[in-house]
Amino acid sequence: MKKTVGNWVDGERFFDRDDDLLFLKESVQDGTNVLLTGQRRMGKTSLVRELLRDLRANDDTSTLFVDLEDARDPADAIVKIVSEARNSASLWEKVTQWLGGSLTQLVAEASYAEFKVALRAQIHTGNWKDKGDAVFETIAGKGDDQVVIAIDELSLLINHVLKGDDYQISGKGAGEAREFMAWLRRNCQMHRDRITMVVLGSVGLPPILRQAGLSATMNTFSNYELRPWDQQTASDCLAELATTYGLDLAVEVRRTMCQRLRACIPHHVQQYFDAVQRRLRLAGRTRASLHDVEEAYDNDMLGTRGRIDRDHYEDRLKLILGLKAYPLALEILARTARAGVWTAKDQLAYEDELQTLGEGGATTMSLVLDLLEHDGYLASHEDGYRFESGLLEDWQRVSxxxxxTRLNEGGR
Ligand SMILES: Nc1ncnc2c1ncn2[C@@H]1O[C@H](COP(=O)(O)OP(=O)(O)OP(=O)(O)O)[C@@H](O)[C@H]1O
Ligand SMILES: [Mg+2]
Incomplete structure (x- = not known):
């Protein structure tokens, strides 16, 4: 198994997830539309890419993977769906017939980028719904073949449509988001015999829809949560990586690595391996000691790399929560990291503080906690909220x- 740190993985770089793949495959083949959720960097995009690869290779299913990260409005989304069809021979054949001569010729003669610009000029605010309906009709086709469409980062598009630059939900934005979600839902229902959808994103869609009162628009989707690897699976992944790169990671060394991470989020497992490998390379050794993995954790995972990653996580929080609620989220994470747990009493005391300062109340607090829990930062326990991931908790503690935490176990 080759290591990858950052980009989505499939094929020989993709490890485990057999049960998740099987469940998703059965669901989509059954015609169930799926909303895939899970903490940041859990491997959602990779899982869906691998699912589509498997469906194409073994079941002759047409698939479409649409990433809406850069889409700014519904018209952009439709353009994306049309242009991505290029990656599937059978779908592209149908789509080019629908597009007609001049646009298709552009693809043949000019660049793909020019084609997208020309297409975007034809699909706009005034007609995206009709064009979108026609695209779905075309993709669904007339035969019995099934098409699976995955839409990544739908939550970023909806968030962008909902909110202006001041991160506040506007009436116009809410209307447009409702229209888009209703359009998607209608098309799913209309073509349910032929088209099955999988929706995913780096931030959870449900909390964003709840903020705008649009939760009902997703009730034709069945939720599936992608969880961290258990410690054994993560340890097996580390063992495979070690074999590929000629390193010796003994069982207790791997166990310690998994214990530091606590929640074995695949991206963190790969990063930790990379950090240990770099350290060994510098030392000119191939066998890792317990000291090596502690040093790699403290100096690399909690060092520069940790700071960059943390910024990346926090940027997304700010984008979703907005300038008013974002500081609350940071404060809750900091207070939880300091005490190890965020109790109902802490919450009431903080709500009082905020009310006295006129900086938000129970509604903002519940929105923030909803997002922190949904996106996997905090998990609810009997005594309150706690960090799921040791790494995320340690990022906060170090800052x-x-x-x-491992040096503080007695101090709790
Ligand atoms: N099944 C897997 N096998 C090996 N590595 C994986 C797997 N899934 C995820 N990873 C690791 O996690 C990284 C991120 O994967 P991916 O982009 O699929 O996650 P994501 O949940 O979509 O992230 P985001 O929340 O940013 O959208 C990959 O670069 C890889 O290091
Ligand atoms: Mg992703």
């Missing part, structure tokens, strides 16, 4: 000048 507060506190030692990582």
């Amino acid at each position: 507060l000048g506190l030692p990582p």
